Amino acid sequence: MDSRESTFMAETMTLIPGRTTKQGVGLLESKFKKQYRDATTTVEINVEDMARLGLKDGCKVRLRSANGVTTVKCTGRKTEDLPTGVLFIAYGPPTSKLMGTDTGASGMPLSKHLEVELERVN
Amino acid sequence: MGAATEAKSEANIKTVENATCTFCGCLCDDMVLTVDMDAKKITKAKNACVLGKALFLSHEEEDRPFALIDGKPATLKEGVEEAAQILANARFPMFYGMSDTTCEAQRQNVALVDMVGGTIDSTTSVCHGPTGMALQGVGESTATLGEIKNRADLVIYWGGNPAESLPRHFARYAVTAKGMYTPNRKKDRTIVNVDVRRTKSVPVADIFIQVKIGADFELLWALRALVKGRHVDPNIEKRTGVSLETMKDLVERMKNCRYGVLFFGMGLSMTRGRHFNSAAILSLASDLNEYTHFIATPMRGHGNVTGADIVVSWQTGYPFGVNFSRGYPKFNPGEFTATDMFVRGDADAGLILASDPGSNFTQAAIDHMKKIPMIVLDPKLTHTAKLARVAFTTSHYGINTGGTAYRSDGVPIELRPCLDSKYPSDEEVIRAIYKRVEQLLKTRKKTKGTNNKRRKAA
Numbered sequence: 001m002d003s004r005e006s007t008f009m010a011e012t013m014t015l016i017p018g019r020t021t022k023q024g025v026g027l028l029e030s031k032f033k034k035q036y037r038d039a040t041t042t043v044e045i046n047v048e049d050m051a052r053l054g055l056k057d058g059c060k061v062r063l064r065s066a067n068g069v070t071t072v073k074c075t076g077r078k079t080e081d082l083p084t085g086v087l088f089i090a091y092g093p094p095t096s097k098l099m100g101t102d103t104g105a106s107g108m109p110l111s112k113h114l115e116v117e118l119e120r121v122n
Numbered sequence: 123m124g125a126a127t128e129a130k131s132e133a134n135i136k137t138v139e140n141a142t143c144t145f146c147g148c149l150c151d152d153m154v155l156t157v158d159m160d161a162k163k164i165t166k167a168k169n170a171c172v173l174g175k176a177l178f179l180s181h182e183e184e185d186r187p188f189a190l191i192d193g194k195p196a197t198l199k200e201g202v203e204e205a206a207q208i209l210a211n212a213r214f215p216m217f218y219g220m221s222d223t224t225c226e227a228q229r230q231n232v233a234l235v236d237m238v239g240g241t242i243d244s245t246t247s248v249c250h251g252p253t254g255m256a257l258q259g260v261g262e263s264t265a266t267l268g269e270i271k272n273r274a275d276l277v278i279y280w281g282g283n284p285a286e287s288l289p290r291h292f293a294r295y296a297v298t299a300k301g302m303y304t305p306n307r308k309k310d311r312t313i314v315n316v317d318v319r320r321t322k323s324v325p326v327a328d329i330f331i332q333v334k335i336g337a338d339f340e341l342l343w344a345l346r347a348l349v350k351g352r353h354v355d356p357n358i359e360k361r362t363g364v365s366l367e368t369m370k371d372l373v374e375r376m377k378n379c380r381y382g383v384l385f386f387g388m389g390l391s392m393t394r395g396r397h398f399n400s401a402a403i404l405s406l407a408s409d410l411n412e413y414t415h416f417i418a419t420p421m422r423g424h425g426n427v428t429g430a431d432i433v434v435s436w437q438t439g440y441p442f443g444v445n446f447s448r449g450y451p452k453f454n455p456g457e458f459t460a461t462d463m464f465v466r467g468d469a470d471a472g473l474i475l476a477s478d479p480g481s482n483f484t485q486a487a488i489d490h491m492k493k494i495p496m497i498v499l500d501p502k503l504t505h506t507a508k509l510a511r512v513a514f515t516t517s518h519y520g521i522n523t524g525g526t527a528y529r530s531d532g533v534p535i536e537l538r539p540c541l542d543s544k545y546p547s548d549e550e551v552i553r554a555i556y557k558r559v560e561q562l563l564k565t566r567k568k569t570k571g572t573n574n575k576r577r578k579a580a
Contacts, residue, residue, distance in 0.1 A: 014335055016319065016335075018389075019286055021286045024176070025173060029180050031504060068485050080320060081320040083318075086319065092481060096481070097485050099483075103455075103461055104396065105457075106397055106455050107248070107459025107460070107462060108251055108392060108459075109461050109484050110392070112392045113335055113394060
């Protein structure tokens with residue numbers, strides 16, 4: 001991370017990874033092509049949070065959990081669709097970097113409701 | 123479900139009726155596929171949803187080698203030899219995946235893991251595995267989707283987004299489907315959606331209940347208390363985000379419906395509480411049977427993930443996370459599940475059948491997979507295939523390969539392939555590996571016996 005990138009304030013939010021139609025269609029085409037890559041590297045953010053953080057659609061944000069870090073671009077969702085402080089992203093390689101490793105003796109690592117720090121990159 | 127019919131015209135166009143789409147757990151078996159046999163392309167997929175259309179219309183047999191060994195092209199025989207050597211020499215191999223292949227291939231995979239004394243796990247462990255654990259504890263009041271279509275007048279979706287993951291669920295089974303006792307379709311049903319966010323599934327609902335993140339268990343437990351006539355503190359709203367009035371209204375609807383159903387998704391099984399959340403919703407359905415008929419059933423994502431549970435269950439007694447090290451099956455989620463075995467670094471080899479953990483497992487697990495010899499069977503090049511020692515190209519189940527798959531409600535569906543493939547099926551490759559591993563293990567046993575005799579003679 002260079003010094004310019006670290007000047008933006010990080011904010012703690014809750015990330016919900018899930019499935020989307022675009023991701024599903026994309027993986028059928030190829031996981032190495034644009035549609036899947038775009039679907040899995042775009043995080044949805046509440047528009048009020050975006051305004052407060054000075055973010056616009058397409059801005060890059062860094063998501064950091066206790067387990068790893070990834071950089072994705074953002075897009076806005078209305079407050080009635082996505083509450084403030086909550087993020088949504090389609091499952092894919094970026095979410096793998098953020099997921100935990102402890103399955104609590106269930107086989108299932110916590111894959112939703114991940115606490116992440118969100119920070120603007122550019 | 124009628125018989126498959128085929129008709130060829132002069133243009134070498136084939137029509138396959140009642141074909142099955144294997145993308146999601148709905149396993150819609152009313153596809154009408156138009157196939158250009160010369161171009162080896164499916165040109166139309168009538169009745170398919172957006173995902174089904176993508177599955178069929180984007181299907182193209184890639185010109186890839188039959189196998190890759192360390193990224194270099196190899197023959198099928200060479201691939202089988204390398205895979206067999208890996209498995210015969212492994213001490214604690216993990217067999218994972220199985221949600222996108224036939225039951226016939228799954229069955230062979232269980233036989234192989236049994237022979238080598240390995241561990242077998244399916245994508246269930248990172249899907250509704252916690253639900254599998256829960257239903258062992260509290261039981262399950264369940265039904266087929268056909269029964270639900272015909273009878274349910276109260277349909278509650280909880281923690282799932284079928285509009286995007288199971289697009290025909292509404293039209294085929296639970297919302298706008300015409301049933302025997304629901305002839306007026308949606309007018310005869312009340313649809314409720316419970317979720318932490320307003321998904322694309324919410325618009326079809328008559329009632330949307332937005333629960334606070336991480337409070338599903340508390341909401342379900344409060345509903346159970348209300349069903350049983352217990353007092354619930356109005357402050358429950360602070361914890362759950364749902365008012366006591368809303369809860370009471372839902373409870374009255376649930377107790378007074380003719381036939382109720384709770385469809386639940388990974389919003390319960392993948393989040394804080396895991397199997398406790400699943401147990402709570404299954405128990406709520408059981409409680410409601412004191413008043414009316416009520417069932418709870420998980421919504422399953424992958425085409426044949428239910429088949430994996432069923433095949434592994436009837437062969438080992440357990441649905442997933444099963445180990446054969448001692449010569450008999452042992453079930454222990456957390457110990458014998460794939461994420462745990464890879465993250466801890468326990469597995470010294472891996473066989474991944476029709477799944478791509480390299481793109482969706484936690485990074486620590488992926489990092490371990492990179493360190494050990496991995497065998498992958500998949501029609502497409504995947505993230506996991508890229509890190510594998512041996513990657514087989516196999517034919518696509520449902521399109522190239524026939525067999526059986528289980529719908530998410532446990533109903534077996536016959537697959538009707540429409541195109542030939544030059545690549546072998548998953549089942550054929552697993553059988554070939556099995557045969558070669560069997561030879562290697564027999565030779566080793568014989569050599570060991572001869573050495574023992576020599577030692578004794580000396």
